[in-house]
Amino acid sequence: MLKIAPVVDELGARFAAAGHEIALVGGPVRDILLGRGSKDLDFATSARPDAVERLLAGWADHVWDIGKAFGTIGCQKDDWVLEITTYRSESYDPTSRKPEVAYGDSLQGDLARRDFAMNAMAVMLPSHQFVDLYGGLEDVANKVIRTPGSPEDSFSDDPLRMMRAARFAAQLGFTPDPAVVTAMKEMAERITIVSAERVRDELIKLVCAPYPRIGLDLLVSTGIADHVLPELPALRLELDEHHRHKDVYEHSLTVLEQAIDLEPRLGVELPDFVVRFAALIHDIGKPKTRRFEDGNKVTFHHHDVVGAKLAKKRMKALRFSNEQIDQVGKLVELHLRFHGYGTGEWTDSAVRRYVRDAGDLLSRLHVLTRADSTTRNRRKAEALRTAYDDLEKRIERLQEQEELDSIRPDLDGNQIMQLLGIAAGREVGEAYKFLMELRMDEGPLGEEVAGQKLLEWWSTRSPATGS
Numbered sequence: 001m002l003k004i005a006p007v008v009d010e011l012g013a014r015f016a017a018a019g020h021e022i023a024l025v026g027g028p029v030r031d032i033l034l035g036r037g038s039k040d041l042d043f044a045t046s047a048r049p050d051a052v053e054r055l056l057a058g059w060a061d062h063v064w065d066i067g068k069a070f071g072t073i074g075c076q077k078d079d080w081v082l083e084i085t086t087y088r089s090e091s092y093d094p095t096s097r098k099p100e101v102a103y104g105d106s107l108q109g110d111l112a113r114r115d116f117a118m119n120a121m122a123v124m125l126p127s128h129q130f131v132d133l134y135g136g137l138e139d140v141a142n143k144v145i146r147t148p149g150s151p152e153d154s155f156s157d158d159p160l161r162m163m164r165a166a167r168f169a170a171q172l173g174f175t176p177d178p179a180v181v182t183a184m185k186e187m188a189e190r191i192t193i194v195s196a197e198r199v200r201d202e203l204i205k206l207v208c209a210p211y212p213r214i215g216l217d218l219l220v221s222t223g224i225a226d227h228v229l230p231e232l233p234a235l236r237l238e239l240d241e242h243h244r245h246k247d248v249y250e251h252s253l254t255v256l257e258q259a260i261d262l263e264p265r266l267g268v269e270l271p272d273f274v275v276r277f278a279a280l281i282h283d284i285g286k287p288k289t290r291r292f293e294d295g296n297k298v299t300f301h302h303h304d305v306v307g308a309k310l311a312k313k314r315m316k317a318l319r320f321s322n323e324q325i326d327q328v329g330k331l332v333e334l335h336l337r338f339h340g341y342g343t344g345e346w347t348d349s350a351v352r353r354y355v356r357d358a359g360d361l362l363s364r365l366h367v368l369t370r371a372d373s374t375t376r377n378r379r380k381a382e383a384l385r386t387a388y389d390d391l392e393k394r395i396e397r398l399q400e401q402e403e404l405d406s407i408r409p410d411l412d413g414n415q416i417m418q419l420l421g422i423a424a425g426r427e428v429g430e431a432y433k434f435l436m437e438l439r440m441d442e443g444p445l446g447e448e449v450a451g452q453k454l455l456e457w458w459s460t461r462s463p464a465t466g467s
């Protein structure tokens with residue numbers, strides 16, 4: 001609280017002077033209690049959006065309209081990003097996908113419509129009076145996710161809250177109250193009335209959280225996953241009586257966790273949804289392709305290709321971007337390719353094809369393939385790791401070589417002959433060599449500069465005749 005006090009107090013004073021109430025609410029209050037600082041702050045106010053805009057102008061660095069129709073104005077002040085929303089008292093149509101918004105007139109009313117007690121706390125401004133009507137502080141202390149009222153009523157108002165419970169469990173490592181879990185089980189099917197976009201956004205947050213396994217297990221065990229990502233529960237393939245067949249679901253969660261551990265290798269902004277989601281669903285082609293051969297041998301031929309198709313179809317239904325769909329689809333399709341590598345049997349051309357097919361997904365494919373080894377046999381795991389190290393080294397060596405091989409001088413033979421006014425012959429070769437050295441030393445210079453340098457070189461080499 002101390003760190004954010006100046007910006008919060010200034011805002012509180014400004015609103016109070018204009019006769020409005022304002023309070024810090026929701027996520028930031030919960031996060032302060034958890035010691036998780038963030039630069040994003042949410043506020044609730046009695047002021048209507050037009051008044052909020054006027055009060056922010058002249059104080060904030062930028063002000064923008066996040067959803068004025070829903071009462072939310074955003075602004076930036078120094079490093080802080082603030083979202084200020086007019087008090088709401090939402091009314092829900094149980095059959096509709098979107099909550100209807102109505103403005104409310106009290107902080108209490110606004111807090112009453114929030115999803116969980118831990119998200120329904122507020123700090124009034126400028127007094128710093130702490131408001132906790134539903135025992136949110138106790139829930140944070142006990143790491144429990146509870147609804148302010150009955151979970152059935154709450155989830156009936158907005159079924160997305162069931163997914164939010166799983167998302168917060170994954171983000172915070174909290175445990176949903178047994179009544180919340182019961183309601184999730186009973187009402188799982190209601191998630192189908194929520195728009196795909198809202199479901200997708202919660203799924204992304206869940207997968208990108210520190211403990212996605214907790215959230216995913218909750219979605220699967222309550223039956224919500226059967227509606228939003230049915231391919232995931234389908235991975236719990238029956239174990240045979242000798243437990244000879246690995247449980248693909250368990251394997252997939254482990255691969256996801258191993259991918260998270262390897263993620264820092266990617267050199268992109270973390271967390272990376274694409275590599276995580278690909279890790280989670282890389283084997284979703286297995287249930288459809290499972291065959292029992294000779295009574296006890298099980299195979300999953302072409303589960304990579306089938307899985308890629310299923311992945312794309314599911315992601316399309318969940319309204320993911322085409323880029324994300326293509327990326328995850330390609331990773332799923334390529335996740336088995338390395339298995340032909342053995343102990344280094346690939347030709348250079350097979351290595352080149354691997355690199356070309358992965359394209360800009362290469363480093364993600366490295367992470368996925370390395371993560372996809374969950375054998376308990378240490379020697380086997382070590383052999384796979386060594387083989388992949390070897391492949392990465394070969395890729396590096398080939399790339400270096402090929403970059404060098406593809407370097408050409410800035411001018412070609414014809415241009416040299418034209419510029420120097422000479423015919424094909426030994427001197428053209430010498431000029432070419434000079435330009436190649438120049439290119440190596442100084443990088444690409446462009447035709448004009450390279451031409452000038454060539455002429456200089458030519459004049460010192462064979463002094464101008466002047467005639």
Ligand code: ATP
Binds near residue numbers: 115119120158161
């Ligand atoms: P974070 O921003 O870290 O993901 P958050 O708690 O701020 O977490 P948001 O999704 O940003 O979560 O929502 C902001 C606040 O709005 C929540 O803390 C909660 O009080 C309220 N809220 C959001 N979505 C709902 C919902 N579907 N039903 C009820 N209240 C909600």
Ligand code: MG
Binds near residue numbers: 027040042
């Ligand atoms: Mg938030």
